[in-house]
Structure formats: structure tokens, C-alpha cells
Amino acid sequence: MFMTNREDQIKALASELRMEILRVLDDPGEHFSHQVSADPVELGVCVHLLASKFGVSQPTMSRHLELLKRAGFLVAKRQQKWTYCSRDESALAEYSEWLRGSLNIRAV
Amino acid sequence: MFMTNREDQIKALASELRMEILRVLDDPGEHFSHQVSADPVELGVCVHLLASKFGVSQPTMSRHLELLKRAGFLVAKRQQKWTYCSRDESALAEYSEWLRGSLNIRAV
DNA sequence: TTGACAAATAGCATATTTGCGATACAACTA
DNA sequence: TAGTTGTATCGCAAATATGCTATTTGTCAA
Numbered sequence: 001m002f003m004t005n006r007e008d009q010i011k012a013l014a015s016e017l018r019m020e021i022l023r024v025l026d027d028p029g030e031h032f033s034h035q036v037s038a039d040p041v042e043l044g045v046c047v048h049l050l051a052s053k054f055g056v057s058q059p060t061m062s063r064h065l066e067l068l069k070r071a072g073f074l075v076a077k078r079q080q081k082w083t084y085c086s087r088d089e090s091a092l093a094e095y096s097e098w099l100r101g102s103l104n105i106r107a108v
Numbered sequence: 109m110f111m112t113n114r115e116d117q118i119k120a121l122a123s124e125l126r127m128e129i130l131r132v133l134d135d136p137g138e139h140f141s142h143q144v145s146a147d148p149v150e151l152g153v154c155v156h157l158l159a160s161k162f163g164v165s166q167p168t169m170s171r172h173l174e175l176l177k178r179a180g181f182l183v184a185k186r187q188q189k190w191t192y193c194s195r196d197e198s199a200l201a202e203y204s205e206w207l208r209g210s211l212n213i214r215a216v
Numbered sequence: 217t218t219g220a221c222a223a224a225t226a227g228c229a230t231a232t233t234t235g236c237g238a239t240a241c242a243a244c245t246a
Numbered sequence: 247t248a249g250t251t252g253t254a255t256c257g258c259a260a261a262t263a264t265g266c267t268a269t270t271t272g273t274c275a276a
Contacts, residue, residue, distance in 0.1 A: 026212045030121030060265055081222045081273050093216040096208050104134045108201040156241055189243050189252045
């Protein structure tokens with residue numbers, strides 16, 4: 001059964017880098033068309049391409065992705081040597097709605 | 109001129125306590141009807157009532173409120189000895205919309 | 217089996233966050 | 247003026263977060 005951990009989700013977004021990761025993964029075709037091992041739109045983006053994209057080491061990127069996975073915002077598919085990451089749109093949408101409702105935020 | 113600092117806003121919400129503060133301030137009449145110096149709904153809630161509500165020290169509460177103020181989510185009105193805090197609904201709504209748009213989150 | 221490449225994990229150093237008590241400041245009261 | 251109450255700030259200690267290098271693990275190809 002799926003367990004949503006709000007604490008993990010809140011913390012996951014409390015980082016400019018992780019926000020940027022989610023942004024580039026919103027349009028993988030735009031930012032990772034040079035990925036040759038698999039279609040970035042279909043499968044997702046592998047870890048070391050994300051690391052080089054943001055100029056951080058592979059272990060550092062690996063940990064940020066782990067936090068986003070724990071929050072449920074990312075899904076990772078292991079395929080051969082690579083781990084392909086893509087957004088979980090429904091989790092992001094659900095969180096956004098939860099935040100609004102949780103704080104009882106009215107429409108603008 | 110009003111300057112929105114997204115970093116401050118993101119960080120401000122990355123704390124369960126600060127989330128709770130915003131929640132109780134959504135309905136001050138419910139949680140702070142015992143405030144005698146001023147109407148909690150009209151003016152807001154003073155710092156030491158918030159501190160005792162959550163069982164933290166006054167300086168600790170003061171700092172959390174400062175972070176929420178810097179984020180723009182709280183307004184504080186100094187009146188006599190007291191500092192009355194209340195939510196800035198428009199700032200919360202604006203942030204919520206920005207988050208959604210910034211990550212390009214689709215509707216549920 | 218060896219070597220390569222991709223990713224995960226361990227271990228460590230630094231930075232930031234968070235809590236508190238002590239204290240300063242501000243507004244009132246006797 | 248002296249004392250009280252409410253708030254802000256300072257200084258410190260503990261907990262978390264974040265980055266790196268080194269190492270381990272997994273997968274594949276010679």
C-alpha cells in the first residue's frame with residue numbers, strides 16, 4: 001500500500017537544486033536529447049547526465065534523487081547499467097493539492 | 109516595492125512547526141479565543157500565546173515567526189506591548205500558484 | 217576472468233537549522 | 247523611578263543537510 005510521507009515531500013522541495021531537477025525532468029526532450037542509451041522522454045534520464053547537467057558529483061546527485069524518490073516525486077527504472085529517472089506527475093499534483101488544502105489556501 | 113524571495117518562502121514551509129503555525133492562524137478564533145488584549149480574529153495572535161500553544165520558548169517562536177514574516181506569509185502589527193501575527197492570505201495564495209506553475213504541475 | 221562504466225553507499229568535513237537560556241529593549245504600571 | 251510584562255536579539259550546543267572522495271555493487275563486453 002502506498003504511504004505518503006508529507007515530511008519527506010516538504011523537505012524534498014526545500015532545495016533549489018531539487019526544484020531544478022524536477023523542472024528539467026518536466027521536459028526531458030528539451031534538456032537531454034543527447035542521451036543515447038534510451039529515449040529520455042519515454043524512459044527518463046540517467047543519473048550521470050543529471051549530475052553533469054548541474055555540475056555536481058554523481059554521489060551528490062544520487063542522494064538528491066533518492067530524496068525525491070522517497071518523496072514520491074520521482075520514479076526510477078533500472079535498465080541494464082542505467083537508472084532512468086522521471087517525474088511522477090500524479091504525486092506532484094496530489095502534493096500541490098494537499099499543500100493548498102492543508103494550509104487552507106484560498107484561490108488568488 | 110515588494111520583493112518576493114522564493115528561497116525564503118520554500119524554506120519557510122520546510123518545517124512542520126511553521127506549517128502548524130500557519131494552520132492555527134487560519135482560524136485564530138478557534139484556537140486563541142482566550143486572548144484578552146485584542147481580538148485574535150481582528151488583530152492577530154501575540155507571540156507568547158503562540159509559543160505556549162506549541163510548547164516552545166518565546167525566542168524560538170520569535171524566530172519561526174520572523175522566518176514566516178521574511179517569506180511574506182505573516183504580517184505582524186505592533187500594538188502597545190504586543191506583536192500580533194496574522195496570515196497574509198494573498199501571499200500564501202500567490203506562492204501556491206507560483207509553486208504549481210514553477211514546476212509545471214498539472215491538475216490532479 | 218578482467219576491465220569498463222553506471223550507480224549506490226560509506227565516511228567525513230562543512231554549513232545551515234533549530235533549540236535553549238541569558239540578556240537587551242520596549243511599553244506599561246505602581 | 248523601579249518593577250512587570252511582552253518581544254527581539256545574542257551566543258551557544260545539538261541536530262540536519264549538503265558536498266566531496268573513496269569504495270562497493272551491478273551490468274556488460276572482451
